[in-house]
Amino acid sequence: MFRILTSTLRIQHNNFQQSNLRRFSKYLVDNSNYAFLQRLGIEASNPGVFNGTWGGRGEKVTSYSPTSNEPIAQVTFGSVQDFSETVEKSKEAWKQWCLIPGPKRGEVVRQVGEALRENLTDLGKLLSLEVGKILLEGIGEIQEYIDMCDFAVGLSRMLGGSVMPSERPGHMLIENWNPLGIVGIITAFNFPAAVFGWNHTLSLVCGNCTILKGAPTAPLVSIAITRIIQSVLEANGYPASICSLVSGGADIGQEMVKDRRIDLVSFTGSTEVGRQVGTTVQARFGRHVLELGGNNALIVNEDADLEMALRSMLFACVGTAGQRCTTTRRVMLHESIHDEMVERLVKAYQQVPIGDPLEDGVLYGPLHSDRAVGEYESAVQQAVEQGGMVSYGGKRINRPGNFVEPTLITGIAHDAPIVCKETFVPITYVSKFSSLDEAISWNNEVDQGLTSSLFTKDVGKLFKWLGPHGSDCGIVNVNIPTSGAEIGGAFGGNKATGWGREAGSDSWKQYMRRSTCTINYSDELPLAQGIKFE
Template sequence: MLQLSFALSRHVLLRKRILASCKRPAAFMSTLLINQPQYAWLKDLGLKEENEGVYNGIWGGRGEIVTTYCPANDEPIASVRQASLEDYEETIKKAKEAWKIWADVPAPKRGEIVRQIGDALRKKIKDLGSLVSLEMGKIFVEGVGEVQEYVDICDYAVGLSRMIGGPVLPSERPGHALIEQWNPVGLVGIITAFNFPVAVYGWNNAIAMICGNACLWKGAPTTSLISVAVTKIVAKILEDNKVPGAICSLICGGTDIGTAMARDERVDLLSFTGSTKVGKQVALTVQERFGRSLLELGGNNAIVVFEDADLNLVIPSALFAAVGTAGQRCTTARRLFLHESIHDEVVEKLAKAYAQIRIGDPLDSTTLYGPLHTKQAVMMFLDAVEQAERQGGSVVYGGKVVNCRGNYVEPTIVTGLPHNASIVHTETFAPILYVLKFKTEEEVFAWNNEVKQGLSSSIFTKDLGRIFRWLGPKGSDCGVVNVNIPTSGAEIGGAFGGEKHTGGGRESGSDSWKLYMRRSTCTINYSKDLPLAQGIKFQ
């Protein structure tokens, strides 16, 4: 009890220190990273000390100025003037007008413009990847990989632009044709989160564009520089092709802008990526006006390891899934179910692997693990570790804040908790992995599904029958169901999304394009007669 009390008091002191660091003095604002020689590449992205955060064919912004900070060193990078509600109204009007022009452009031509966007992103991939590392905090290879996702989805969308459409169906009536006609929904609002500030916009933007939609993007306020830099690249391509820049409008802002988008009937589809709590409010608000929403929300993802698993695959997979992006992916593994016969062996090997993680500056190419995004995230990490210990868990690795500048915490392994502990059922956006024992396939499949979210899941086994039971109706209830690979790291060719409290939305590949379009069933009579369906006679 004395040891636990000491740990709790230590957490209290850490919280006070973290809160104090959030109160940045005015002098701290005087030196921006953008003005330092080692960050000169920021200006190559078109960024400056104060950036306009509204684009609708022209750049502007009349809202408050928000300075973004590097989570690795707490230093200010640059600032962005956010949108006012007047800016929002002006921008949405321009976006709706731009859609009228864009919808008339043939889909393959739209695809050609999206191809050019992808090529422009390729040319700036290292600088954009570095900006993701600097402003969001993920390591450089992940930052570059995120921009690569946008490039890849542009390539995918180019091909799709020559393939979208509906079938010609057999009609039961002679001299009649039955077809499905697909048309763009109109204006797609895109609200993205801090953890994937480029890729998630890309998934939505590239597919929405080739479908004939205009886009209105609101990124996270803490990654506003990324939103501005990406939009500058996209805007130049639109302007070079002499189509309205407002086709890809940007509106940097906070809750007021997001709420306006959810309420606005002129937003024909609202794609929201974020927490389940906020996503629920977005869904209710959009549904009140009978609008469409596409939700990508939280995940409490599990890896299940059976006794016949190849541990040479398990250890690196669990490591990447749990600590990649410092545990801030929606697909991060938060629960690791180990068969009781291999539990101790896997925990020992995993702890040794954790000890070899290179923590450091995300821009350093040798770093494997960077900071959390904000001080608030560090506080949530500490609270979760404290709750896990209170509920009977044992921290076998990590559990502490790293004593340095920035938002660094130790990647953490917790054992000894029951599968239904409240903290295990709580999604914490931090690198905490709860390791749990199981005995039978039946119980662990049930435990995988007992949380409210249903995003990603994975099993490690060589049993072919078990694999197909896992993929089947009584197996995992998630939208991403993997075998012998991590829970994170999805490819763009498949539909991405989850079930239950994850929201049910699907983005990226497969037939996700259908969510950005409206479908009409059309019957065409090319005969001189008027037969009715089902053989009805009306004479």
Template structure:
């Protein structure tokens, strides 16, 4: 029997998603893939799942050309009609939500409830976009010229290149895809190479909706690939907007390449997120919130809590409670329903985890719990709490994609707020307090400098109705709710004179 998991009886459900041993990783109305063959592995046991044939640069160019042609059709369809197609995409995803969630657990490594929940985010943003398709537009503004109207017109940018990361291989594409579509754009997706099966499975579902409606499949194209495809998207003047989600280092390279051609970009990059707990906090909220934020997805969310600032009067008490809670976390097979923490995504991530723990020790840190690799198949590590580090220690200012939490004492509100803001990233942040004045200072201009500013809840768990994104080295982009749709459109202001004479408009009945 083949060593691939897809050929083993317990994984036969993968075929219900249209997957097979060798999968084509290019879609532009037809399926293809003549490039490198990449094997996808399960982080829970490092066993091979199946293979994906990636795009060549020639196939990429062909796909872009087909997408641009498809845009000519899609842009002419009224926005509410485009919204109807997006509604159908959401319904199609609903029918496969458990299967897709299971695939995420198998291929990415997040626990089952998180995998299903992530697919639900794509469904939710489709629902949101359907309503939005009937209200997007600009205002009629007062003109200083008599008898004139000043109007703001919004039009689609054209082709949106969407580059997504391994840790949210469905939701981030969904946030971009649903809004881009109702705005009148076409999409070209390049997912992370290590989650290519998820990209293929999602694209098959979306493609069927367009086929059923007799619309070009290239409206939602796919080019699986590595850095060569990502580089091509960044440099390609035919790509009107590049939406990139990933590390700050790679995001900077993408931004520079897009800027060289004066292109548009939307960046969602790293986050070195902090939780601040004051002495007046409701301590019953703190332990579960910190645990969820620091250990969820094995510390591989961009919104993961990596720094915990505790008022000196409650430091020891909270650390003790957290240590007991960490000891009860069930670590194991991400596909098992009772697992709370799955593996890291790759072997390289395990090495980075070990390196960070050792560096923290060298800088004065003490391991309170965790700190070791778990001796079992897969990429499992112990969720780790470390104390004794300075707020400005080099390792504390470094984002490590792993479940490592640095706990630091503080004395005053001023220093806690300053320490929250002193890192280069500015994605998510949270305080725990009952002081209403402090809450408003936290939300104000001298408070948190992050894009997500929470009170008495974790740093993770953003809702689709609000704009998601961060400041500084997080990139400044906004996705999902609020007015994020404006990223996917271009704005024109136009004026015209209107006759004020009576009977200037002749009508007939």
């Protein structure tokens, strides 16, 4: 299990001591450009486990910046023993936390949001440095976590079930919700803060304790956020182990998934690994939330606002260097506008500023790992072999770091094997359709079902797209990109995307235990359905 997770780790054992690491890492010297590392408590060597105290008995690893492939800092991962001890401490903390009234739990989350606001820019810079996102997206991801705090604070005064009429006189039915227990959260590298925020904030106001296993290639973001949460919990007199962290690789993920003490596992990652996670959790009758792969399509109909569609495609295809779950990977253009839109899209791609994601004006940074660069090069080769033509890009950029050109592939069949496969890189496959029904069928033919978008001015086509014969995705957009979901709606997808839902709407219910309660307040004992048993 989790062999894929293991293969994605850029973990290298270190032959240098902590005293040498500061000199080894240019980011940890006294440089005003990277002073945010010190302000966030990031040191040359950092413990990667927190369960009320900081520690870690696993391997020592180095976090690298994908912009330069140079080391940032060292982290000591947790061991299996660390994980087991953390679960026990979480269970002890839960005994207290679950009894705290919901609005008081919400007050703690409010303070977490305020603490994140105070560190918004610094956290955004750390995320950009470690993940490779441009600074505006790094700050935006932390803002998303803050927004989730605000959402959860309001929810903390609205948690409640239904009161239902009983068919029996002198009786009433109520739907009661109680905290679930311990929630394990496994995040992916591309959204190490926001995915944790979606789960953590709702879980906390629902009365649960959380254990985070952050992305192993972005451990510093997890550590910095955990330190902020720790300070808030301790300032309020609560056990800091209410929100714990166990940094690690596949071994820690496997322990979390199979541990019966973990009541819910939220996993964000590939469909292949998610299938293993779901099977293992279900085998022990646990609960899981799966946010897996996406192979998202954006359809431009002949009557669309082409300028709006062009701007949307550029962000959805190129943003985050193609490393969003919601990235547009398939563009479908009506045959009457296909050639014009491809030409305009190529010109737009040529104008995208590429460079260090921390620099002003840059809109496109590096891929997160060298392994992703290899996947990019392989996908381009396969696309050409399967009949596609590189209309723009297709090559690694000759500069330090994991930079590749944003790429457009045209002339390839809509059902070519490489098109039907999600590759987590900035490659977009463009196809030509003759009718909306044809485009919808192409949208639905892939295994995944995360997000989709249609550009049209025709109200009839709009509602067909939203209806039972329309998109089969969990997110169905009209005249906006496939990416950029708001927290107010439940986020997640269907089919091989895992059917998970996080963030807004009624997603809070999966973090709680529901009971249907019948209360007899009469002196009689009638049975339901008119049964007589006398």
